[in-house]
Amino acid sequence: MRLFSNLLNKFKMASLPLRSGYLMIGLVFLVYVFGPYLAPFDFDQIRDDGTKFQTLAPPNAAHLFGTSNLGFDVLSRTILGFQPAVAVIVISVPLGVVIGSIAGVLAAFFRGWVDRILNFLADLLFVFPALVLSMVVSLGIYAGQTGFVSGVMAAAISTAIAFIPKYFRAVRVEASQVIGSGYVQISIASGVSSWRILAQQVLPNSIRVLPILISKNAADAVLVLAGLGFLGLGITPDTGAEWGYDLSLAVGDLLVGAWWTAFFPSLALLLLVLGFSLIAEWSAEDSLRRKRESL
Amino acid sequence: MSLLRYAILRLISGALLIVASATAIFLLMRLLGNPIAIALAGRVSEEEIALRTEAAGLNRPLQVQFFEYIGKLLGGSLGQTTLSSQDVELLLWEALPASLEFGFLVLLFAAVISTPIGFYAAHNAGRLRSESLRVSAIVLYATPIFLFAVLLKIVFTVWIPLFPVAGRLSVNSQIALQTQSPNTGFIFFDALASGNWLAVADYLIHMALPVVAVGLVLSASLIRAVRVTVLEQLTSDWYLETRNKFGDNRQTATTHLFRPALATIITSFGTQAIVVLTGMVFAEKVFEIRGLGYLLTEAVLSRDYNLVQGIVVAIALIVIAINLVTDLIAAAIDPRFRKLVR
Numbered sequence: 001m002r003l004f005s006n007l008l009n010k011f012k013m014a015s016l017p018l019r020s021g022y023l024m025i026g027l028v029f030l031v032y033v034f035g036p037y038l039a040p041f042d043f044d045q046i047r048d049d050g051t052k053f054q055t056l057a058p059p060n061a062a063h064l065f066g067t068s069n070l071g072f073d074v075l076s077r078t079i080l081g082f083q084p085a086v087a088v089i090v091i092s093v094p095l096g097v098v099i100g101s102i103a104g105v106l107a108a109f110f111r112g113w114v115d116r117i118l119n120f121l122a123d124l125l126f127v128f129p130a131l132v133l134s135m136v137v138s139l140g141i142y143a144g145q146t147g148f149v150s151g152v153m154a155a156a157i158s159t160a161i162a163f164i165p166k167y168f169r170a171v172r173v174e175a176s177q178v179i180g181s182g183y184v185q186i187s188i189a190s191g192v193s194s195w196r197i198l199a200q201q202v203l204p205n206s207i208r209v210l211p212i213l214i215s216k217n218a219a220d221a222v223l224v225l226a227g228l229g230f231l232g233l234g235i236t237p238d239t240g241a242e243w244g245y246d247l248s249l250a251v252g253d254l255l256v257g258a259w260w261t262a263f264f265p266s267l268a269l270l271l272l273v274l275g276f277s278l279i280a281e282w283s284a285e286d287s288l289r290r291k292r293e294s295l
Numbered sequence: 296m297s298l299l300r301y302a303i304l305r306l307i308s309g310a311l312l313i314v315a316s317a318t319a320i321f322l323l324m325r326l327l328g329n330p331i332a333i334a335l336a337g338r339v340s341e342e343e344i345a346l347r348t349e350a351a352g353l354n355r356p357l358q359v360q361f362f363e364y365i366g367k368l369l370g371g372s373l374g375q376t377t378l379s380s381q382d383v384e385l386l387l388w389e390a391l392p393a394s395l396e397f398g399f400l401v402l403l404f405a406a407v408i409s410t411p412i413g414f415y416a417a418h419n420a421g422r423l424r425s426e427s428l429r430v431s432a433i434v435l436y437a438t439p440i441f442l443f444a445v446l447l448k449i450v451f452t453v454w455i456p457l458f459p460v461a462g463r464l465s466v467n468s469q470i471a472l473q474t475q476s477p478n479t480g481f482i483f484f485d486a487l488a489s490g491n492w493l494a495v496a497d498y499l500i501h502m503a504l505p506v507v508a509v510g511l512v513l514s515a516s517l518i519r520a521v522r523v524t525v526l527e528q529l530t531s532d533w534y535l536e537t538r539n540k541f542g543d544n545r546q547t548a549t550t551h552l553f554r555p556a557l558a559t560i561i562t563s564f565g566t567q568a569i570v571v572l573t574g575m576v577f578a579e580k581v582f583e584i585r586g587l588g589y590l591l592t593e594a595v596l597s598r599d600y601n602l603v604q605g606i607v608v609a610i611a612l613i614v615i616a617i618n619l620v621t622d623l624i625a626a627a628i629d630p631r632f633r634k635l636v637r
Contacts, residue, residue: 017426017429017430017433120308120311120312120315123308123312124312124315124316124319126569127312127316127569127611127614127615128316128569128607128610128611128614129569129570129572129573129610129614130569130573131573131576132572132573132576132591132607132610135591135592135595135603136323136324136327136595136603136607137327138595139327139333139595139598139600139603140324140326140327140328140333162569219437223439226439226441227439227441227573227576227577230439230441230577230580231576231577231580231592231595231596232592232596233592233595233596244439244441247441247442247445248441251445251449254445254449254453255449255453262445266442269439269442270437270438270439270442273437273438273439274433274434274437276437277433277436277437278433281429281433281519
């Protein structure tokens with residue numbers, strides 16, 4: 001209850017763009033949790049009660065978002081597409097955050113060669129675009145056999161790798177300031193072990209900068225998954241519902257005037273990415289403004 | 296740090312980064328599994344795979360293979376494609392000009408669009424028009440490039456047929472350019488150098504949609520970078536002091552607003568290089584431009600292990616080179632950028 005009222009309070013304080021971002025992600029969360037119960041059909045269902053679905057049927061009473069070229073129900077696939085999208089975020093973000101922030105704290109604390117080597121490694125990871133990396137990784141996982149798990153893993157790992165340097169740099173800067181502050185210096189002087197200082201004082205106080213990066217990471221993870229699908233490398237339509245792959249198949253439908261197969265998956269993708277982007281862009285500014293107002 | 300010292304150190308770190316990334320790619324690719332098995336899985340028998348693995352020397356110790364790979368790389372060779380035994384570097388040289396010219400046009404387009412808009416947004420910060428500009432930039436930024444490219448293609452080549460559907464050049468101009476010199480494969484350059492204005496126009500018309508697709512999304516992040524930098528300058532004591540002393544004239548704006556902003560814009564080009572490359576993979580696929588991204592997609596789809604490895608090495612080299620150049624230019628403009636670790 002306390003958590004809920006805190007969230008509500010935070011929401012009320014937010015500016016309009018930030019508020020819409022929160023709303024969008026809230027909606028995403030609801031559709032993710034209740035999607036499997038909401039979706040009228042399975043993602044690969046092409047018949048019901050023994051009758052085959054009409055292919056490429058426009059939106060109608062039986063299929064509110066119409067059906068696709070393969071005879072899938074577009075509404076069900078749009079709703080179920082939230083499953084891999086959220087899975088990618090849930091795997092990618094913790095992976096990047098943990099590795100990136102631990103490395104950042106270590107670099108700030110030990111400085112010298114540790115700092116230099118970790119910085120070099122961060123520069124190295126920064127060279128590879130997440131999408132290209134995910135294409136390479138998808139080649140390796142199950143020898144290029146694309147499926148639900150391999151598609152999600154390829155996108156999640158690659159995006160995490162691409163974001164490790166960003167978490168690293170942000171935490172490193174923040175941690176240097178924390179380490180320079182009085183209470184940490186006193187702990188060092190009074191002989192508290194380095195690991196204890198790092199774990200109890202530096203790390204918790206250095207990760208305040210992370211929410212913005214996490215929002216960006218989430219948005220990018222979804223984009224990489226959808227991008228893989230669009231190139232025909234991610235989750236294939238018969239192994240899962242994924243918007244990017246559906247979109248690549250829907251391009252041909254547009255030419256014959258069937259807009260619904262492309263429109264609804266795109267809308268879902270936009271909702272997710274735009275929600276996180278709005279939060280990333282405005283949350284920093286909002287907290288600054290509140291600080292100024294409270295002075 | 297003096298500019299010269301910075302440049303030398305930056306060059307050394309760039310060279311180290313090249314070696315490290317080549318090593319990382321080799322290790323990653325080997326981590327993924329047996330190249331022959333990946334390329335041919337399900338197409339030939341197990342015995343055939345074992346035989347070919349042996350013949351390709353993939354049973355030898357890893358370090359032997361590694362030094363062979365590095366040795367070849369230093370000689371400019373990236374080996375042969377796994378599937379058709381063509382030289383990888385030849386395929387790369389064929390694809391590279393298309394991508395380099397594409398990337399150049401994207402950067403040019405984005406710089407021209409985003410600089411004035413970023414300045415405008417910074418000058419009107421907090422007002423409705425600036426905020427709505429920001430929201431539209433974010434919407435643009437959040438739009439997947441492949442979605443944007445598909446929309447542009449459908450709208451402007453099918454519904455309103457203003458632009459050609461795919462490719463870089465129409466057949467007539469292709470023939471014209473092939474018989475003219477110079478014939479380097481850089482179509483835009485060739486057309487300009489030989490004074491074939493018809494081909495120049497033809498090329499630009501073909502590239503208009505792909506460039507807009509990638510360039511607008513890049514502009515969205517550049518506008519943010521410019522806006523933040525200019526805003527910082529506008530509220531800095533340094534700028535306010537100068538403005539009070541000398542007035543709000545062109546000279547003050549050039550030295551105290553434009554120059555510091557310029558350095559940031561140029562380094563943003565470096566950090567956005569990977570965004571541009573990602574966008575180009577999609578745009579090259581949608582508009583069938585046979586560049587590096589197109590080749591990469593084809594290579595991964597056909598599971599051609601060596602070709603993928605070669606393309607990723609090339610992409611890493613390009614990203615490192617772009618970052619090196621932009622860092623050096625920024626350091627020349629603004630001494631604050633002469634730091635190796637930022």
